[in-house]
Amino acid sequence: xxxxxxxxxxxxxxxxxxxxxxxxxxxxxxxxxxxxxxxxxxxxxxxxxxxxxxxxxxxxxxxxxxxxxxxxxxxxxxxxxxxxxxxxxxxxxxxxxxxxxxxxxxxxxxxxxxx
Amino acid sequence: xxxxxxxxxxxxxxxxxxxxxxxxxxxxxxxxxxxxxxxxxxxxxxxxxxxxxxxxxxxxxxxxxxxxxxxxxxxxxxxxxxxxxxxxxxxxxxxxxxxxxxxxxxxxxxxx
Numbered sequence: 001x002x003x004x005x006x007x008x009x010x011x012x013x014x015x016x017x018x019x020x021x022x023x024x025x026x027x028x029x030x031x032x033x034x035x036x037x038x039x040x041x042x043x044x045x046x047x048x049x050x051x052x053x054x055x056x057x058x059x060x061x062x063x064x065x066x067x068x069x070x071x072x073x074x075x076x077x078x079x080x081x082x083x084x085x086x087x088x089x090x091x092x093x094x095x096x097x098x099x100x101x102x103x104x105x106x107x108x109x110x111x112x113x114x115x
Numbered sequence: 116x117x118x119x120x121x122x123x124x125x126x127x128x129x130x131x132x133x134x135x136x137x138x139x140x141x142x143x144x145x146x147x148x149x150x151x152x153x154x155x156x157x158x159x160x161x162x163x164x165x166x167x168x169x170x171x172x173x174x175x176x177x178x179x180x181x182x183x184x185x186x187x188x189x190x191x192x193x194x195x196x197x198x199x200x201x202x203x204x205x206x207x208x209x210x211x212x213x214x215x216x217x218x219x220x221x222x223x224x225x226x227x
Contacts, residue, residue, distance in 0.1 A: 004158075033214060042204060043159070045214040056214060091158055093215075100147045100208045101166040104215060106158040 002027065004094050004107035005074075012113045013082050021077040021110045025094030032075045033104060034067060037089040048098075049075060055098070082114045117142040121205050121218035128195055128225050136190040136221045138179075138205035146207040148172075148181050148188040149215070153202045162190075162203070195225045 005024040013019050025032050030051050035043040045059040049069035060067065064082075069075040079086055089111045093104035122137040140146065147166040151159040163172030168183035179190045188205060205218040 006158075035215075035217075042217040042219040043215075045216070048214055059214070093159075102208075103149070103161050103164060104208075106151075106160070108158040 004092055004105050006090075006092050006107035006110050008110060009108060010111050010113070012115065014115050015083055016081050019079040019082050019086070019112055021079075021090050021092075021112070022074040023077070023092030023094075023107060024074040025092075026105055029094035029096050029105070031095045031098050031102075032069050033093045033095075034075075034077050035091045035093065037091060037109070039088070043091060046077075050098070079112075082112075084114045087112055087114045117146065117207060117209055117216045119205050119207055119216055119218035121203075121221050124202075124220075124222040126221060126223045128223070130197055130225055130227055131194045132225075134190070134192040134195045134199075134223070136203055136205075136223070138188045138190065138218060140186050140188065140205075140207050142186075142207055142209065142216075144209070145183075146209055148179075149206045149208065150177070150179055150188070150190050151204045151206060151217075153204065153220070155201075159204065195223070197225045197227050199223060200225045 032049045034046040037043045047067045048056040064080045066078045089109045091109045092107045095102040118141045149164045150162040152162045163174045165172040165181035171180045177192045202220045204220045206215045
């Protein structure tokens, strides 16, 4: 059973460009979470999605950031007009259900560098 | 809001030493508690978890007990190895399971 897949593993963008990060959850998981990790810091929650629905986006910056989890295909985290402060590792996690006792399984992350 | 506090690192130990990494939390209701480990350049891996008071999670020689009275979930290992060098994150899942709240992480270095 493949784990959570994320691609690309490393992404370099210049200021003003767009970044698209992809996440394929574990088989059978319909709940996806995105987190951001700044250097030497913990993970900060960004958004929680189920298929075709955004459940909680309280951790997402109000501008430039968006996320989706379509009926078919991976979840996408999109950052428009990137700035240097967006440089971070972005982790996706999935769980089989949205229960508090459920383990979230993490992908290897996408490390975004904005030049 | 919910929060998790961990002891500041880095923590440096010699091989076979005893390890304790303190974790305390603030939450409404009854969260589930987790320890994750992150090796350099990798994602987080679940180390252990506990879903109710007095539960003990254990894995690979690590253990932690969910103490509701002290709102703590301290991680312990009796004899660390060089391969345990990593960053350890304590986390809680709120009542609604909608997202995890992570502590800042504690970096552990084990010297041979």
